[in-house]
Amino acid sequence: MNKILVVLLFLMGQVSGYAQPFRSDSLLRVLKGELTRESLYERQKANRIARLQLTLLHTDSTRFNARFNLYSAIFEEYHSYKFDSAFVYVQQLTALCERFQQKDSLARSTILLGTILLNSGLYKEAFDVIEKMDTAGLANRLRSDYLVLRARLYGGIGEYDNDAFFTERYYRKADEDYNSADRLTPPSDFEHTIDLAFIPDSVKQKHLTPDFYYHLITNRPMPAHNLAMVAARLSFAFSGEDRLCFIILAAINDIRSCTKETLAVFLLGQELFKMNRTNDAFLFMQEADRNAVFYGTRNRALQIESMLPLISAKLVDEKQHQKDKLLIWFLVSLIVGGILFFLLVIYRRQMLRIKDSEGMIREKNAELQRVNARLWESSKIKEELIGLFFKTCSSYIDMLQTATRETQHYIKLGKYNEVLRLLKNMEIDREKGNLYKMLDSSFLTMFPGFIAAFNALLPEEDRVWPKPGETLNPTVRIFALMRLGVTGNEAIAKILDYSVSTIYTYKARIKSRALVPAIDFERKIMEIEFIGI
Structure with missing residues (x-):
């Protein structure tokens, strides 16, 4: 099939500029394009008819041959285009032949009259016309045309009746007339080759393929109307895609020749309908x-009127099916969308929960970090204080051991005055001061910015700064012990050798003057940064 299409492309490109490549879909596009140019071809035909009519008007009525040729040419333009006009001119042609008593020309015009009556579906009238003909003495060519016309009439009536008994009789008579016509005028080589397309495949020569016939008819110079007739006839010799291509080819040339007998486009609509290509079938059946x-084709109009409702009903069913599919798709999409929305809501809730959990985890981690920092700070402070404790205790134990030995020695020797002198040399206040200095020094090592941070909580005029030579003064020392974790007033009082009321008074006085609320003051003290050792 691909080879057929390529050959058809080449040949049609040479002959009439057809589309490419030659597949049925491509040919359909060409046909649809020709439908848009239909009015152009009709204007061209109208111009040709107008020129012929003008020439006829100026032709002497006594010139038989000139007027016969003009009537024939005008009739030929109307023959497959418009029945009423063709009927008028063939009657004038017949009258001309009768007036000049031209028997052969009269026979020819009568056959033409029968032909257009046949095309219009007026079978009885066509039979009445040819039955009145005097066929005696007619040339073989005219008698052959007469027999072909009668055969076509029998075939048309048989097709119209569509009856198992009568149709068969009409078809048999048609075959007899065709055979008689062939005996009178044997077909030409071209006609014989066309006839070979209809022999059974079992005896058909291998080269008689659709490709061959495409090449044959498109490479042979012939008018568009003749090409359409040959292509339409060949379509009955093939099936499927090949038949469709020949029918489309015939329909294209019908449009180009302004043929309105509708056979090719009607067959195309039928074939497309059988192939379930309903949209195209409806389009071309409407054109038919x-x-x-x-x-004015009465018989064809009846056939079309019987087909159009079927095509329209199928087209409506297909549209409804498409609508149903669209509705189902919409409902499925709606359900899927609802499910997705539901899942999205659940996902969003889960994400919010995850975010909340992440927030809680971050808060817990931050709190753990703060706790760990405080634990590390507390651990470092304890390490420092324990080290200070053991260092101080060791120093005082050494001092007590030395004092104990010396006292025992002086008592044994009876030197009681020396004992008193030794006891007087042990200055408790000085040792207490040394202890505070040692404590202050260790504290400032751990909190070097404590004094500045402490005073930043107080107004300028109430700030407490150590005097020259002091590390910490009593007031600052109280809050230093609080920063070390000694919060109880009694514990602070014992360490500093103050009364509990004194500690309370110091603390109350400072808090009352602070720049922050009293309830937040101790928290601010605990937030003073620990540097570490």
């Missing part, structure tokens, strides 16, 4: 209906 009305 317009052509039938325009030309």
